[in-house]
Amino acid sequence: MTQREIFFVANEVNELGGVGRWQAHMARLFAERGHRVRIIGIAPPEVPMDLGTHPPFETLTLYDRRPRGRREPHLPLGGIAPAVRRREADRRAAAERLSRLFRAARPGAVIIVTQVWAMEWVALADTAGHPVVGMSHESFEASRRSSRFERVRRYYKDVDRLLVLTQEDADLWVGQGLNNVGFLPNPLPVMPAAPSPRTEKAVACIGRLSHEKGVDLLLDAWAEAAPRQPGWILRIYGAGDQEAALRRQCTELALDDSVEWAGQTDDVTGALARSSVFVQSSRGEGFPLALLEAMACGVPCAAFDCSPGVREIIRNGEDGLLARHGNTGELARQLVRLMADENLRDTIGERARQNVRRFAPEVVTRRWEELFDLLER
Template sequence: MSAGRDVFILSNTTDELGGVTVWTRQMARLFQSNGHRVHIIGIHEAEPQRALPEPPDCPVTALYPAHPPTPWAPRTLRDHCDLAARRREAARAAAKRQAVGRLTNLFRTARPGAVLIVTQVWAMEWVREADTSGMPVVGMSHESYAYSRACHRYRWIRNNYASVDRWLVLTQEDADTWIGDGMNNVGFVPNALPRLPEVPSPRTEQVVASIGRFSDQKGIDLLLETWAQVAPRRPGWRLRLYGAGEDEQDLRAQCTRLGLDGSVQWMGRTGDVPGALAGSSVFVQSSRGEGFPLALMEAMASGVPCAAFDCAPGVREIVRDGEDGLLAPAGDTEALADRLLRLTGNPRMRDGMGERARVNVQRFAEPEVLGRWEELFALLER
């Protein structure tokens, strides 16, 4: 290993609540523990209500104080005559040149052997225009091939990541799929298990927990539909929803329509995930799409058996169906309700799966994942 490497980690934002920010801060800590110098860069700062409160223990730079404006181009004769819009676009372009210049200046501070890790493809819009000469660029995606393929990020990935030195996904299955789709610079490194609590959950509370952002991707609406099938048959059990997000008002209204207000608890954001899991006996994940979900690993590390939609290779890589958790076909609320009924109705199954989950998830321990990154750094330096 080349000690004392400079590692730049570039994301859409520096501090937005979510899996990418959690991953960034975790890896910054791990890289620093191995003697590297880390600088976290975001295209912009998150809105205050969506930001993680505690700053990381390394330099952090945001290129903009808020989300930059979207580029504008005239399409009609009337657009060409819109002087106000043309002035706004000129100001946007000038601000972008300034941001790119800041990025280049940061990269020029790097010592030989530096590496740039771009965690989200949108940020490549600035990286492409910056001077990265002499510094390998590693692009990443924290979602599955199928989820990228279904939205605009597929085109962005094809346009922006084909030319980077290495483009990383989270599982071998997704890497193989991207290779089959014509990307020839693909590798994979899984997410690292954030922590292993000293004491696992006792699994004595009649609580099913969900932890995640209240957005379409996380499928909380599907979870409420699922819980409507579970709650009448498990009258003593509660569903605790930890999180916040843009869909909360609609989700609360859905909860009331389904008659679930008596069994669903809205817990808000939590800064104490181990504490939330220690008070739970089952964990549920209802996402429409995922990458390599940290919340699922954290639940397993706490000895809490999981029921989840099999929505991505990362999910079935983490959960061994029938051994340390139960998977349901993606989007199938009846099947997910069946898995929850099995776990909530069988303490022996819960305990057995929870204990196996705590053991099995340790294959993603931080030293193992950090070692894979060090191997990649060494390879890129050749």
Template structure:
């Protein structure tokens, strides 16, 4: 029997004061849950709790600052003891906060709480959200002092993480492809991220511009995209590639553009707030990532009516794109094929426009009202299971 009173949900996240995908998605979902479902939402943070959230939150959403500040810089000789002192403090303060709030659900972002969340004294149902694919979470996540230790410690940590996830009532991942990678677990539900905006303008796919968006880091594969564009530019001299982003590889990528003689046709643009307007002025979106957790930029581009050419990397593109229907999937790392498929859409106006229209139709399943229903159904199902015990 599902309860009639409004659900009380607690989110645990390190900080709301930073510009991150997890923070943006949390804000979108939490605001919708309050406004449309009448849920009572609380957010517990460990760091930067005195700084206002970057993304707008409904006035009724309460923020609770545990004031742990893991990221506060301390001398190296104190770092080990400081970290474990903060973990003990974190566990004690989180337990007290949850006992006071007594939520129906506590939702984690797979951070430090995971190792002790099932030891909390409250009776809430625990859900963990994974915003990365398995490989990047278990191998590339920066967890405190672990990078100081040898590989066998990492392997032990990975096993502990799996055991912690087995104890959680439900583990939510973003894609069916990622679900298959967590073969040890039988408590998984797939719920993708929602669209982050509803664009005012759509692309007519008739400009001579290709667009890519993302951080200038190795994961995004912009070095591969520039190599592909080098194969395209001489044949299609009236077309331009614009890559919106920033990051530690900007200088390296700019040098690659110059060395390839692409300064006139390939532009490294800084991030803009209204990225939807840039999508609308383009005709093709390209994702050249080596791996993704979901590929939210694909969904954003499709919502603006753009066909997508994407590496078939883990995880996300295969779940989002219907190959040769609303986009084109290319074997990850195959630069020549990436160039060939971008050129194909450049050269075939009608196919490009048809794919863009189908992309706009197919992406509607990611609207927040549809994603929120999946979450509501999960909440109700878990409450039913709990009440039947």
């Protein structure tokens, strides 16, 4: 195995969320295999994630505060405002800082750009002949609904490889005329020694309290499911800008006695160990780590079929249950099936724990290293 210098260039070094968790996990996995790893963030995070006391990788942030966007009004007769000139000069200086790091790297180094906003700086830098891998951590459809879609097509069309999370998404990007697309799944974040005992009458939901995560849809589904299985609670872990509105909705639906707001948690495995069912009601996902973690803990999952990543993780009826995207009545029925049947919970939970091993860290990391070798040829 060739030991390499691996640069992650991201929006932030340690932003709390799925991409930040994936990035820190992959950086640790590469470092454990002898690679020298550096994470370079463009700007400081809004909500930082704890990377631990002595992470096995280096970190660097280019700006002290988040730079403003490029869309600024010009002066009359085609002039450019002084503030715009200063921002462009700052951007070029930051890109030159990247260039110096890349030029100093030894042969065989690889540059992984984890988010397309960060690619705007890498595109200005001298990558010194090192392969550049650009990434999109969301589904094709989620990207198409956002401003990132055109930026992916613009900034990633000439990188050595554009990586997405599933074959289905890769095919859709190929249909946009990109001929450099591949796919790699997220690695399993954890594999506890023992599964959840699945004895507590608790359904867990773990994620940001944001519109995209669809907790409002979950509360509507829970309003149908809870009366059919008295004694069960829905335990919601997370924080976010929708919390106040969601709590009001919970009260309006008369669910306060069966919903527990557990707040943000750093102990996902512990939260899952106290659960017998996991539910995900997102409007969109990439390759959700929370589903992988729940399955690794042997907790049977019910989820909206909202993206190719969800379909790749859950084999419906075998190691989890899917409901049509946004269909709260169907999600309620899938929850009731799991809550009402201990044998079904145990069967699906154990199958999930076995099947999710196909995303084991050593499997995914080896595929990354094979890609590095291919790009070096």
